[in-house]
Amino acid sequence: MTITGEMLIGATALRGNDRPIHAVEAATGQKLEPGFGGGSAADVERACALAWAAFDTYRETSLETRAAFLEACAEAILAIGDELVERACAESGLPRGRIEGERGRTVGQLRLFAATLREGSFLEARIDPALPQRQPLPRADLRLRQIPLGPVAVFGASNFPLAFSVAGGDTAAALAAGCPVIVKAHSAHPGTSELVGRALQSAVATCGLPEGVFSLLFGSGAVVGQGLVADPRIKAVGFTGSRAGGTALMKTAAERAEPIPVYAEMSSINPVFLLPAALEEKAEALGKAFVGSLTMGAGQFCTNPGLVLAVEGPALDRFIAAASEAVAAAAPQVMLTPGILQAYERGTAQLAGSSRVTKLAEGQAAKACTGSAALFSASAADFLADPHLQEEVFGSSSLILHCRDLAEMQALAEKLEGQLTATLHLVEADTEAARALLPTLERRAGRILANGWPTGVEVCHAMVHGGPYPATSDGRSTSVGTLAISRFLRPVCYQDLPAALLPEALRDGNPLGLWRRLDGALGRH
Numbered sequence: 001m002t003i004t005g006e007m008l009i010g011a012t013a014l015r016g017n018d019r020p021i022h023a024v025e026a027a028t029g030q031k032l033e034p035g036f037g038g039g040s041a042a043d044v045e046r047a048c049a050l051a052w053a054a055f056d057t058y059r060e061t062s063l064e065t066r067a068a069f070l071e072a073c074a075e076a077i078l079a080i081g082d083e084l085v086e087r088a089c090a091e092s093g094l095p096r097g098r099i100e101g102e103r104g105r106t107v108g109q110l111r112l113f114a115a116t117l118r119e120g121s122f123l124e125a126r127i128d129p130a131l132p133q134r135q136p137l138p139r140a141d142l143r144l145r146q147i148p149l150g151p152v153a154v155f156g157a158s159n160f161p162l163a164f165s166v167a168g169g170d171t172a173a174a175l176a177a178g179c180p181v182i183v184k185a186h187s188a189h190p191g192t193s194e195l196v197g198r199a200l201q202s203a204v205a206t207c208g209l210p211e212g213v214f215s216l217l218f219g220s221g222a223v224v225g226q227g228l229v230a231d232p233r234i235k236a237v238g239f240t241g242s243r244a245g246g247t248a249l250m251k252t253a254a255e256r257a258e259p260i261p262v263y264a265e266m267s268s269i270n271p272v273f274l275l276p277a278a279l280e281e282k283a284e285a286l287g288k289a290f291v292g293s294l295t296m297g298a299g300q301f302c303t304n305p306g307l308v309l310a311v312e313g314p315a316l317d318r319f320i321a322a323a324s325e326a327v328a329a330a331a332p333q334v335m336l337t338p339g340i341l342q343a344y345e346r347g348t349a350q351l352a353g354s355s356r357v358t359k360l361a362e363g364q365a366a367k368a369c370t371g372s373a374a375l376f377s378a379s380a381a382d383f384l385a386d387p388h389l390q391e392e393v394f395g396s397s398s399l400i401l402h403c404r405d406l407a408e409m410q411a412l413a414e415k416l417e418g419q420l421t422a423t424l425h426l427v428e429a430d431t432e433a434a435r436a437l438l439p440t441l442e443r444r445a446g447r448i449l450a451n452g453w454p455t456g457v458e459v460c461h462a463m464v465h466g467g468p469y470p471a472t473s474d475g476r477s478t479s480v481g482t483l484a485i486s487r488f489l490r491p492v493c494y495q496d497l498p499a500a501l502l503p504e505a506l507r508d509g510n511p512l513g514l515w516r517r518l519d520g521a522l523g524r525h
């Protein structure tokens with residue numbers, strides 16, 4: 001497939017007239033061809049008009065039609081072949097194995113949502129039949145189903161060029177829900193975005209769907225990003241990126257005449273609690289495994305373990321020695337973009353320059369375009385005294401906190417901002433300490449792990465990849481897993497509607513064979 005540098009608006013491909021964006025080969029800093037013309041307000045208008053025109057037809061397509069469409073998207077992505085892997089590797093600097101794995105996750109996600117559609121319980125169909133004889137007042141016939149919100153703007157993430165981008169989790173969930181999607185491509189990987197965008201555009205055509213179901217725009221955050229979020233036809237936003245970017249979009253969405261939900265995944269430092277007996281038993285092994293998680297993918301995960309808490313003493317010293325040794329041996333790794341590398345260097349320099357922080361270890365010297373791992377420590381008291389120490393440093397940097405005792409660890413956990421994950425390392429003797437921490441961790445994080453590491457998110461039914469602010473803008477949902485479909489739905493109740501006007505999902509006789517709640521009882525009735 002030739003990468004042309006064109007945007008995909010409905011069924012057309014056209015070149016934006018705004019300043020062109022060039023991808024950069026992450027490993028060398030060299031410009032990659034072609035340039036991608038940036039979109040204008042007129043392009044945003046055209047994509048939104050098409051998405052709105054498509055909405056009423058697309059949202060009433062059958063569950064089977066949408067499932068087949070998602071499967072067609074997955075097939076079309078795989079059909080691009082190695083060109084997609086090569087381009088994504090060049091643009092992101094991520095190794096082939098990682099990109100191939102991410103492609104598998106992306107198509108797996110689309111197929112999982114296809115299965116979710118065929119299963120149908122996400123519609124949450126409920127029927128409370130009329131009770132005309134009820135005293136003192138009769139009850140009307142009341143029926144509920146979930147309907148899609150409307151066109152969704154999705155912002156591709158820099159750190160997952162496939163699984164959190166054009167056909168990533170947000171797009172898959174929104175399309176499954178019945179929402180047309182307009183993607184604003186991330187300028188770190190425009191070629192990858194065009195290839196995947198063309199796959200989705202072809203799937204829309206093959207499945208005979210309205211062209212406005214999918215569009216892909218390039219361009220600046222100020223024109224294309226803000227323009228999409230402000231457009232009255234956009235009804236929800238999915239975003240993964242910086243806290244500044246996410247909060248700017250939240251503000252725009254809140255100030256609209258009709259405010260809309262923004263699902264922004266922003267910053268998280270993912271605290272890891274090393275409980276005393278586990279630390280005593282496994283300090284060296286934990287230190288080594290921690291650095292494996294910290295340095296994976298150059299630390300460019302929102303789930304990266306950026307904070308470790310433990311009670312001070314010889315066991316913590318052993319953990320620090322093992323972790324410092326592993327960090328010192330870590331090879332420098334290519335980072336996603338020059339901007340992300342600069343932000344990482346700024347963040348680690350700030351930590352190194354803080355009088356409250358001690359630098360424990362640094363990875364092997366960085367070459368051009370690469371970042372070196374870095375490990376720091378501080379006392380819990382100093383951490384609490386400086387709010388900047390809670391800020392995410394995006395990359396392989398982590399801060400180990402010495403707590404005086406478990407009470408101080410607990411007090412510190414209370415002061416943490418919202419997180420995607422919180423991890424406990426424990427053995428049986430730590431059970432009571434863990435039990436005491438759990439209520440705090442539940443209030444602070446979306447996922448609580450025991451004896452594992454937070455990087456690596458399973459795409460499944462029970463996953464929560466979300467958490468209280470600032471981990472995300474709305475901790476009531478997840479961006480990974482099938483529950484993500486609920487972000488793009490809202491309930492509608494139909495009271496006493498004639499049978500001929502009821503949606504199929506709510507008709508007597510259950511023609512779709514759905515799981516439904518009849519007078520409160522769940523069953524296939």
Ligand SMILES: NC(=O)C1=CN([C@@H]2O[C@H](COP(=O)(O)OP(=O)(O)OC[C@H]3O[C@@H](n4cnc5c(N)ncnc54)[C@H](O)[C@@H]3O)[C@@H](O)[C@H]2O)C=CC1
Nearest residue numbers: 158186221222225226241242245248266267302340343394
């Ligand atoms: N926690 C996480 O999951 C991630 C955090 N980051 C953080 O973000 C930094 C920059 O990385 P990027 O991925 O480029 O994130 P970013 O937030 O700068 O950009 C993400 C997308 O949002 C758009 N955007 C940004 N600001 C906007 C605004 N004010 N209005 C409208 N659109 C806007 C950009 O054009 C881009 O398409 C990293 O150094 C890192 O600190 C990045 C990726 C993931």
Ligand SMILES: O=C(O)CCC(=O)C(=O)O
Nearest residue numbers: 300301302303455456457
């Ligand atoms: O660790 C993962 O697989 C997902 C992490 C993520 O969502 C992110 O880094 O943006």
